[in-house]
Amino acid sequence: MSTCLFCSTTRFSSSLISEPNCRWPTTTNPNTSRPVQFALRKHVNRNNSRGIARVFQEEAVGVLFPDESVSLREIDAGEGRDVDGRVGGGVAEAVEETEGALGLTKDSPPPGRYVRKREENAEEDRFESRFKLRNGKEVFEEKAYLVGIERKGDTMDTFGIEESLKELAQLADTAGLIVVGSTYQKLATPNPRTYIGSGKVAEIKSAVDAFGVETVIFDEELSAGLVALARMEYQLPRLTKMWTHLERQAGGRVKGMGEKQIEVDKRILRDQIVVLKKELETVRKHRKQYRNRRVSVPVPVVSLVGYTNAGKSTLLNRLTGAKVLAEDRLFATLDPTTRRVQMKNGKVFLLTDTVGFIQKLPTKLVAAFRATLEEISESSLLVHVVDISHPMAEQQIDAVDKVLLELDVASIPKLMVWNKVDKASDPLRIKFEAEKREDTVCISALSGDGLDEFCNAVQEKLKEYTENGTLVRAFVPLRIARLLTPMRQLCIP
Ligand SMILES: Nc1nc2c(ncn2[C@@H]2O[C@H](COP(=O)(O)OP(=O)(O)OP(=O)(O)O)[C@@H](O)[C@H]2O)c(=O)[nH]1
Numbered sequence: 442m443s444t445c446l447f448c449s450t451t452r453f454s455s456s457l458i459s460e461p462n463c464r465w466p467t468t469t470n471p472n473t474s475r476p477v478q479f480a481l482r483k484h485v486n487r488n489n490s491r492g493i494a495r496v497f498q499e500e501a502v503g504v505l506f507p508d509e510s511v512s513l514r515e516i517d518a519g520e521g522r523d524v525d526g527r528v529g530g531g532v533a534e535a536v537e538e539t540e541g542a543l544g545l546t547k548d549s550p551p552p553g554r555y556v557r558k559r560e561e562n563a564e565e566d567r568f569e570s571r572f573k574l575r576n577g578k579e580v581f582e583e584k585a586y587l588v589g590i591e592r593k594g595d596t597m598d599t600f601g602i603e604e605s606l607k608e609l610a611q612l613a614d615t616a617g618l619i620v621v622g623s624t625y626q627k628l629a630t631p632n633p634r635t636y637i638g639s640g641k642v643a644e645i646k647s648a649v650d651a652f653g654v655e656t657v658i659f660d661e662e663l664s665a666g667l668v669a670l671a672r673m674e675y676q677l678p679r680l681t682k683m684w685t686h687l688e689r690q691a692g693g694r695v696k697g698m699g700e701k702q703i704e705v706d707k708r709i710l711r712d713q714i715v716v717l718k719k720e721l722e723t724v725r726k727h728r729k730q731y732r733n734r735r736v737s738v739p740v741p742v743v744s745l746v747g748y749t750n751a752g753k754s755t756l757l758n759r760l761t762g763a764k765v766l767a768e769d770r771l772f773a774t775l776d777p778t779t780r781r782v783q784m785k786n787g788k789v790f791l792l793t794d795t796v797g798f799i800q801k802l803p804t805k806l807v808a809a810f811r812a813t814l815e816e817i818s819e820s821s822l823l824v825h826v827v828d829i830s831h832p833m834a835e836q837q838i839d840a841v842d843k844v845l846l847e848l849d850v851a852s853i854p855k856l857m858v859w860n861k862v863d864k865a866s867d868p869l870r871i872k873f874e875a876e877k878r879e880d881t882v883c884i885s886a887l888s889g890d891g892l893d894e895f896c897n898a899v900q901e902k903l904k905e906y907t908e909n910g911t912l913v914r915a916f917v918p919l920r921i922a923r924l925l926t927p928m929r930q931l932c933i934p
């Protein structure tokens with residue numbers, strides 16, 4: 442039996458079907474034998490709403506996914522018409538020739554099936570390969586385009602625009618995005634409607650079209666109104682298009698179905714936000730209960746703070762044998778973790794690893810980090826971990842100090858730790874520099890170099906804390922003398 446592939450859809454005109462992306466022949470020859478009609482399959486991952494949006498976009502340019510498992514039914518040649526009445530039996534000839542060339546017999550399975558199956562599998566593989574693991578979570582890899590903005594005369598921003606964009610690219614990578622390009626603009630005054638100038642908007646639009654960009658990221662905290670406006674302007678026509686087929690399937694009788702679906706989509710988004718907020722609140726409550734329990738056993742708490750990727754988790758792991766995820770990626774840590782550290786002299790303290798800071802930390806994100814921030818504000822000592830090998834180390838220190846200032850934790854003693862000294866171009870000079878400074882220790886969390894000095898410095902600083910606030914005089918009766926050992930462990934003499 443020869444096979445004819447006939448695209449039948451109520452959604453596309455034949456001009457769409459013959460787009461180069463349509464992967465089957467479209468020449469017509471009505472003299473060939475019976476056509477087979479197949480239904481179109483939406484190639485979607487049901488767990489991924491983005492996937493759905495992507496598919497509908499693709500359909501709009503005529504990328505169709507045949508699926509014989511959905512419907513592969515033989516129909517009469519006369520049936521082979523699309524909605525416009527065109528005969529769609531013509532591709533049989535091309536397929537027949539292929540069969541002849543392959544020497545297939547009447548009973549052989551039609552090669553079209555194999556081709557389609559292979560294409561389907563390849564497409565599925567391509568789609569699946571876009572899911573990447575980030576921080577133990579699977580994220581859908583999207584194409585992103587970055588836009589940097591430098592406000593003329595802005596002296597507050599110590600990071601250069603290119604450095605800032607480089608960091609943004611790392612952040613995008615953490616979020617699972619592939620950066621396909623970037624641009625920047627120096628602005629005297631922002632455009633109230635589009636923020637950047639109209640020429641830049643046009644440039645970004647061309648890049649979006651050329652690279653098939655799915656997400657544009659601004660290296661700025663855009664006002665909520667501006668973002669909402671841009672998103673709605675972008676999504677609304679697409680959302681409407683996405684759902685108009687329902688109206689057509691209903692014979693145009695159900696008016697406004699598209700609009701109803703937009704409402705549904707919005708509600709789903711709102712529900713997702715509510716769920717996320719609840720999860721964050723649970724983390725906060727859990728940490729609070731944990732802190733309350735801790736207060737009843739007053740072990741000093743030392744919090745590791747610092748710029749993202751400075752090596753905080755590596756230090757915690759090194760000192761406590763914990764297995765907190767530490768990797769060369771921004772925001773590897775998202776929840777605070779506390780472990781007990783026993784020093785060589787038997788003294789103990791609790792060490793908390795926190796979420797890293799970053800320049801331009803958006804205020805909304807700060808709210809999401811509340812668990813970390815509350816943890817910091819209730820610490821006995823803050824250890825500021827710095828990646829001293831980083832070319833922007835000084836700017837990163839400033840950025841962290843700025844956040845700490847906002848947190849109003851000036852009264853908590855601080856210890857500065859210059860980490861990754863092994864990676865620095867001149868480690869000896871760095872160590873020499875650190876020695877000259879007060880409250881600064883040089884370490885390599887990776888190799889363990891300087892960790893004894895670090896623990897001694899922590900102990901010294903904790904004395905400061907004890908002297909400042911919680912000096913306790915206690916008379917211990919002989920009958921509970923067994924408590925002296927744990928008390929000595931907890932107290933700084
Ligand atoms: N060479 C060298 N690399 C280090 C050192 N300490 C940490 N690193 C590396 O730096 C990268 C980041 O380390 P993390 O411990 O995840 O950094 P972090 O401060 O916890 O980062 P966030 O959780 O993202 O804030 C990892 O690849 C570590 O292996 C060090 O002393 N020397």
Ligand SMILES: [Mg+2]
Pocket residue numbers: 753754755766767773774794795
């Ligand atoms: Mg970390």
